[in-house]
Amino acid sequence: MSDKPAAIRGTNDFMGEEAARFDHVVDTFARVRRLYGFRSVHIPVFEHTGIFARTLGETTDVVSKEMYTFEDRSGDSLTLRPEFTAGIARAYISNGWQQHGRMKLAAHGPCFRYERPQKGRFRQFHQLDAEILAAPDPQADVELIAFGQHLIEELGVAGNVTLELNTLGDPASRAAWQAALLEHFQAHRDELGEDSLRRLDTNPLRILDSKNDGDRKIVATAPVIDDYLTAEAEDFFAEVTSGLTSAGVGFRRQARLVRGFDYYRHTAFEFVTDALGAQGTVLGGGRYDGLIEAMGGPHVPAVGWAAGIERLSMLLDAPPSESVDVAFIPLDDASRARGQMLVAALRRGGSVAVETFATGNMKKRMQRADSSGARLALILGADELAEDMLQVKDLASGEQVRIPQAETGFIGGYLSELRLMRLTGMDGDGPDFPAWRTRTLGGQAQ
């Protein structure tokens, strides 16, 4: 027990319901993303360290102490991606994607950050990511955010999540505002908490969302971005907000909202929840017009967001668990061998999910068949084998009938009719198999 291998801290093994929730988030993302014309993109999980170090901002916690960085055998410094955007920007430049004009890209997969794990926060976590590249217009922001909103609605968690929106202005606005903030906070230096004093040097914008009560008082009187926006920045934000309104996306203006990474400009937004303890953000992003240029590429304005798969999973109701349609129960080896043909025919010919239960006594096999969620049990023993027959038991009603093996195809028909009934909203379990068979065969059942 003590020498059991342990998972690396902050990593998770998901199974059963947890895995089903995770998959449901990814599946829903894949479905909704197509509705907005986002194309799938796959990029490496690691990059040269500089890709992340230079773009995210040297002073951010992610870069200064949370990256998984190592040297490979040739001595190059590599880093496991802490997020997607920088890697996608790099791929854009590496491959000359400007030839494609405007690009809408979606990706998902693991990211890594060396952090102290807690609820909704892990060292290996998984993100959904959406980016619109070569898109200078505010309509891109609107479409991107609408996609995020739609995803959250499709996942059925919209009731727990609200959209907070802000603008950080263009570089000129941001610089002016930041200078004013710095001056304001310097003036109240002795009233600030320890953490915020440190932020004064590293990232003064961060003081705005401090949770410290003393800081909040000073924040309340701090200058707001609105007073420093250039005319262009103000127009841009107005178009985003009015676009969201006409797209039917509700939001709350959050003037103190700032985003972690240095590359953000103009639009910044977060879908937040209070259901995840200290981790409020479930999906967040913004505009990063200067990023690709700063990495040595062409001037490519862009917007994007990332969402935490685990965080979304935790808000989800449990999706229905996967179950098989049919349980095959052979009573001996000869029956099992004969049954392979029937099982193969059901799977390949009828798209029927079949699981074989061939261990334990009959009672155990039935118990396992029952807990598998199968609707029908196919029972095959020496008696049936001798006459090319098959027992079919409806596990919902308990009714059982003996049919010729040649009629196995009916099972597929029966199951698809049940599925159809469920899809058209009919209640109940539907007819049991024996009754259905009698009806469809016009009473010539034996």
Added chain:
RNA sequence: GCGACCGUAGCUCAGCUGGUUAGAGCGCUGGUUUGUGGUACCAGAGGUCGCGGGUUCAAACCCCGUCGGUCGCCCCA
């Protein structure tokens, strides 16, 4: 990186102020007359009480360290 709480069978937990062979439920395996589940009953397997050290006649229980978990700070998805 900082703080608080926690760590007993595969899982969820009980174990009184330290005292003799550490328990339950679920799960697992087998059985309760011939090949039938979703309800019962019987039996069995499974734990060096996270790990290391200390206090004590005696420690799952007390102390220290360490690892891990949970929650918060920070930061962020």
